[in-house]
Amino acid sequence: MAIITVKNLSKTYKVKEKEKGLLGSFRSLIKPKYKTKKAVNNISFEIEKGEILAFIGPNGAGKSTTIKMLTSILTPDKGSIDILGLNPSEDRKKLAYEIGSMFGQKEQLWTHLTPYDNFKFFGAIYDIPEKAVENKIQEFKDIFEIEGFINTPVRNLSLGQRIICEILVTLLHNPKVLFLDEPTIGLDPVVKEEIRALIKRMNKEYKTTIFLTSHDVGDIEKLCKRVIIINDGKIVLDDSMENLKYHYLNKKIVEVKMKEKVNLDDEDGITILKDKGYNLKIEVDLTKKTISDAIKLLNTDNIVDINISNTPLEEIISEIYKKAE
């Protein structure tokens, strides 16, 4: 059963247009011109309980506007949203008890307080009894290993530790759905891995449905089983991660070190990406040529070293973005 149902959702912004320079500013002051921008244009989707969904798209695609409508921050112009039987625009307070939201670019923790005090404060916001908050904090300590910094003021924590606490604070009231808007923005690879592990654990331990927006392909690849790609306010792809890879991974990258040079210039289905004499990097289009045929062309006796890899997901996604444009 769907836990989130979105039907024909739209949101339009009125944006002021200004001409260049001081004169333009004067003109704009006397006779302002506006243009309307459809940030979200008639989108529909459903999310099942326990799913981890990646909601991705380039900057300005409508990701944040969508997540803000789902979390009661913005009021939609058209369409309907149903989250656990509640309408975010009309049932803001009721919904807030059922969902958690974390915006990577907007901190909600009090920086001069320790994570412990912050947990207590947010416990009060969600009307959780003191004893239950203490139990939850103990649970966080046991599962998410925050013992070492729970009594350090947030402003003295590393960025990674801070983000971990930002996410944990959204879990205090056991939300059924968690909205994470770019949770790994600005983090180093090690901390990103820690955050991903945390998200996976949350999903596993608490069966939390997770709605994730991110520009980081690693987040999407390692966490999500389903991807929705939005561009220019419209959904351009809604598919499982498996299908996405299957349909778009029809190209292989072959990096090879050879004893003698080989000429592949006119071979159909092979694109030379890099040619440094004895070191060659080619892309093989699997719809036209098999990997085995490509290797035969290189001559197996001639190969010193070989590496065959898939096209990075990042390239696949940017290709989908480009196609949508």
Place this chain on the structure above:
Amino acid sequence: MLMAVKNQIKVVLLSIKYSLMRQMVNKFTFISNIVFMIINNASMIIQWIIIYSIKDTIGSYTLKSVLLLWGFASSTYGVAHFFFKNAFDLSDFINTGRLDTILVQPKNTLLSTITTDVRVSAIGDLIYGYILLFIYGVTPINFIVFTILSILGGLIITSVAIINGSLAFWFGRSDSIANTVESIIVLTSTYPEDIFNSFVKLLLYTIIPVGLVGYIPVHIMENITLVPILVIFAFTILFIIAANLVFYAGLKKYSSSSLMNARI
């Protein structure tokens, strides 16, 4: 319902407590902010002492009345800016998308927004208001009435700030309107009403409610009766309702922002 109100009050008190703790991190800045605000306010009263050494009354105001007027101006400003500081920065909250993290919480958005910070110097204003009450001549009754009227006045000033700040939902930046109205309130609330002509007086009892936060309270203190206090109470409720209506009407037009921000 009662439980919800109790929980909301608990969160408001915690917010004020934590905001105060944040300001207390630097002991010197904390104390100097309060002390210098008292000195700053005290320096303003010198001109009135000089004027009243030449003339016994200005209209119906004696020096003691002016001291009391200053007391109300100071204490109402103190109440408003200490407890509801963010009401005076509402335009900025709206334009920079700082309402986002508050909107996702299951609490009253307006109350949570305006109580998540305190202005330490406002403690100086509050203390100064009571110092002037002591100079005027304190009794247990007028102490209680002064406190009630200061709270009501603080709520009226806060409501006006919310209404002006909420204009940002429709017109973008409205901080200049809010700042101008606040400056007019501060300026006019420290002068006896009798120096203003009828038109200005009309404004001061309506659009710019200095009459409710300063002039009428001074008259009440000179002759304490219940009815005018109830009238001010009724007006306070009306202002609070108006502030809520304007804020929540505007909130439907809130467009957020992608600017990065933190609770520092």
